[in-house]
Amino acid sequence: MNDPLGRTVDYLRLSVTDRCNERCLYCMPEHYRGWLPQKEILSDAELMAVVRVAAGIGFKRFRVTGGEPLLRPGIVEFMADLAAFPGVESVQMTTNGMFLPRLGDGLVRAGVRNFNISLDALDPARYRAITHGDVAPVIDGIRQMKALGCKVKLNTVLMRGKNEDQIESILDFAGALDVVVRFIELMPVSMSEMLSEENFLPVGEVRRNLEREDILDPIEDALGFGPARYYRLRRRGVIVGFISAITDLHFCERCNKMRLTADGKLRPCLGNHLETDLLPALRPDVDLDALEELFLQTLAGKPAEHLFRSNYQPGRVMTAIGG
Ligand code: SAM
Ligand code: SF4
Numbered sequence: 449m450n451d452p453l454g455r456t457v458d459y460l461r462l463s464v465t466d467r468c469n470e471r472c473l474y475c476m477p478e479h480y481r482g483w484l485p486q487k488e489i490l491s492d493a494e495l496m497a498v499v500r501v502a503a504g505i506g507f508k509r510f511r512v513t514g515g516e517p518l519l520r521p522g523i524v525e526f527m528a529d530l531a532a533f534p535g536v537e538s539v540q541m542t543t544n545g546m547f548l549p550r551l552g553d554g555l556v557r558a559g560v561r562n563f564n565i566s567l568d569a570l571d572p573a574r575y576r577a578i579t580h581g582d583v584a585p586v587i588d589g590i591r592q593m594k595a596l597g598c599k600v601k602l603n604t605v606l607m608r609g610k611n612e613d614q615i616e617s618i619l620d621f622a623g624a625l626d627v628v629v630r631f632i633e634l635m636p637v638s639m640s641e642m643l644s645e646e647n648f649l650p651v652g653e654v655r656r657n658l659e660r661e662d663i664l665d666p667i668e669d670a671l672g673f674g675p676a677r678y679y680r681l682r683r684r685g686v687i688v689g690f691i692s693a694i695t696d697l698h699f700c701e702r703c704n705k706m707r708l709t710a711d712g713k714l715r716p717c718l719g720n721h722l723e724t725d726l727l728p729a730l731r732p733d734v735d736l737d738a739l740e741e742l743f744l745q746t747l748a749g750k751p752a753e754h755l756f757r758s759n760y761q762p763g764r765v766m767t768a769i770g771g
Contacts, residue, residue: 449506451750458508459705463770465515466710470544470581473642475766488711492526497734503535511540513770518547524554531559548589556596563593567602569614600627606649623686630676630689638766651692675702700753707770714746719754
């Protein structure tokens with residue numbers, strides 16, 4: 449399906465929960481307790497109704513995220529239903545990885561082969577300082593998914609003074625396991641104290657540092673469906689992706705996605721407050737025609753670019769929107 453600017457939009461990110469077992473500095477405020485009441489979270493049947501409509505109008509790629517998607521009860525069965533749905537060509541998950549040692553096998557059996565796993569540090573103390581969590585099960589989960597033959601990408605959000613010194617070890621780790629690493633610029637998507645200029649580390653600076661001791665060969669083939677630019681480090685052999693949402697003025701020209709929040713709001717852009725409430729077409733009963741109408745209206749209003757460079761003030765925490 450094309451949006452009014454002619455961009456092909458065929459990628460839907462589904463947030464299946466706003467809950468999380470971690471509290472990353474850039475994602476969730478320190479004392480956040482604003483979880484949505486469970487009855488406001490879309491049920492499996494409601495999520496699948498949205499998938500049905502999206503697939504019907506040409507969406508082919510679906511990423512399940514959150515909050516932490518592996519906290520959702522019945523997530524493995526949901527992923528199996530999603531992967532088997534007619535018209536769904538690709539099913540992926542973004543996770544903090546902590547529950548992969550427990551659920552990874554089942555997810556692969558459910559048909560999920562593609563995982564983005566967040567890893568902001570390898571050093572346990574540094575990982576804990578950023579996420580409030582434990583890195584050991586995450587590392588086990590990454591190894592396990594790779595051993596199960598999955599495509600794995602590591603997501604590292606760059607923060608000056610917090611994890612610059614982790615970049616080298618993350619690259620070594622990724623190289624040894626033959627997985628891709630993506631460096632992501634900090635975005636004002638959440639109501640977090642962390643989002644200040646002094647914490648911002650531009651992707652370009654990391655790239656220039658890497659270029660001092662290696663050659664970055666651009667990879668033209670798309671390695672994912674998102675906006676990352678990929679390069680192979682010639683000496684290290686590792687593939688790195690850069691997600692420069694803030695510093696790349698052309699970032700949105702390639703945007704192909706929409707987002708569904710855990711409570712049923714369809715968002716045409718992460719960096720904009722625009723959202724359409726799908727609940728009137730989902731409750732008390734699902735109305736597929738009305739749902740399709742709301743979907744098409746939202747797509748027709750997809751903005752040309754995000755507002756992150758215009759003093760954007762996020763209205764909700766990232767876990768409620770879905771990263
Ligand atoms: N809990 C899962 C995880 O951490 O992978 C999935 C949800 S999380 C919101 C999705 C992705 O968004 C993660 O890779 C996370 O690092 C990224 N993210 C969250 N807040 C961000 C921010 N302020 N700027 C850039 N990326 C952010
Ligand atoms: Fe949780 Fe993921 Fe947000 Fe971290 S980035 S607080 S793991 S949802």
